[in-house]
Amino acid sequence: MRFELVRNLKGDEILGKTLFDGYGKVLLPSGTKLNTPYINRIKQSGFYYIYIEDKELDDIKEDKKIDQLKQSTIERLPNVFTNIMQGNKDTVEESFKIVEDLAGYIATEGDVNTNLYEISKYDNYTYIHCVDTAIMSIFLGRSLDLKIEDLTELGISAMLHDIGKIKISNEIINKKEPLTKQEFEEIKKHPVYGYRMLKEAGVDNKNILSAVVEHHERVNGKGYPLGISGDKVSDYAKIISVCDVFTALSANRSYRERYNPNEAYEYIISNGDIMFDTKIVEKFKENFFIYPLGCCVKLSNGIEGYVVKQNKYFPDRPVIRVNYDHITKEKINSYEIDLLTTFNTIIESLVY
Incomplete structure (x- = not known):
């Protein structure tokens, strides 16, 4: 599969990965011939x-299983939120089981490379963002050697981290202009709103509750709503905060365009020990990568090619497959450049 800008599509391409709408419904299945x-x-x-x-x-494959799990989770998440708002404890606990399959698959088989760069519209943003944050948090938790039961708990926490936004006016959530001071103060209350909603629904798991209320806290003490710092911030909240920011930056919002993948990635790395826990940022760096598989990049020597393999611990030095002449754009016999061993060459930019 090739990672392609939508604006570059000409028609007759074959969709390599199923597209879902904001409610988990299939928009277009993989294999569709585009027109x-x-x-x-x-x-x-x-x-x-x-x-x-x-x-x-064609050696870059779709992870269909996690796509199916993500689709199912997105479809069912509105009901989860409704059950919490209605405060039915039995129904709420039953709803949490949708995370178990997701955590179980990621813990044993999930491929992180195929899941970080899902691009979605901001309509229905909260549901999409919560599921993407949960998936990424479970991947990151796996790299931190969390047990399966802890990954499930982490996934539930991440899935629910923004539930408090239901209490905030859509006019504020979807506002295109800069928020007023009063509006921003209202936005900052959503972790507390979420905490109270879960408590009222009978959720008494301290790890989940602390993760939800603390996911906007920062290790330097400049977060909200509590202003706590360092080890006072729960481990789950530290993980979710990294994933929350990354997925938020990677999606279009009402008030701004999405960041490029490398820009969102660099934002996380540059804020280690400032906003985010250093150990978690290091695990993020070890396990997540700047350039998605299948994307086209330009190297410092002018050559262009496609990312086909990642090198763990070296997020900016993947393996590149070159199959066309960068000057004439004509096809050539393909060959690969491993940037881990080609020391004098770096990636200069994405090719759009």
């Missing part, structure tokens, strides 16, 4: 990048 109406539908749905089939990159 102008389909491309317009993709654009109108707010997608920025998609995967398309490419015979020269």
Whole structure:
């Protein structure tokens, strides 16, 4: 599969990865031959990048299982939020089981490379963001050697971290202009709103409650709503805060365009020991990568090629497959450059 900008689609491409709408429904299944109406539908749905089939990159595969789990979770999440708002403890606890399959799969088989750069529109943003944050948090928790029961608990915490936003006016949530001081103060209350909603629904798990109320806390003490710092911030909240910020920056919002993947990644790395816990940022760096599989990059020597493999611990030095001449754009016999062993060459930019 090739990672392609939607604006570059010309038609006749074959969709390499199923696209879902904001409610977990299939927008277009993988294998669909794209045409102008389909491309317009993709654009109108707010997608920025998609995967398309490419015979020269057919070793980059779709993780269909996690896509199915994500789809199911998104479909059921509105009901989870409704159950919490209604305060039915039995129903709430039953709702949490949707995370168990997700955590179990990621703990044993999930491939992190295929899941960090899902681009979604900001309509229904809270549900999409909560599920993406949960998936990423479970991956990060796995790298920190958390047990399966802890990964499930972490996933539930991440899935519910923004539930308090239900209490905030959509006019504020979706406002395109800068928030007033009063509006921002209201936004800052959503962790407390979420904490109270869960308590009222009978959730008494201290790890989940602390993660929800603390996910905007920062290790330097400049977060909210409590202003706590360092080890006073719970471990789950530290993990979720990194994933929350990354997924938020990687999606279009009402008030700004999404960050490029490398920009969002660098933001996390540069804020280690400032906003985020250093150990967790190091694990983020070890296990997540700047450039998605299948994306096209330009190297410092002018050569262009596609990312086909990641090198763990070296997020900016993947393996590149070159299959065309960067000057003439004509096809050539493909070859690979491993940037881990090619010391005098670096990635200069993404090719759009």
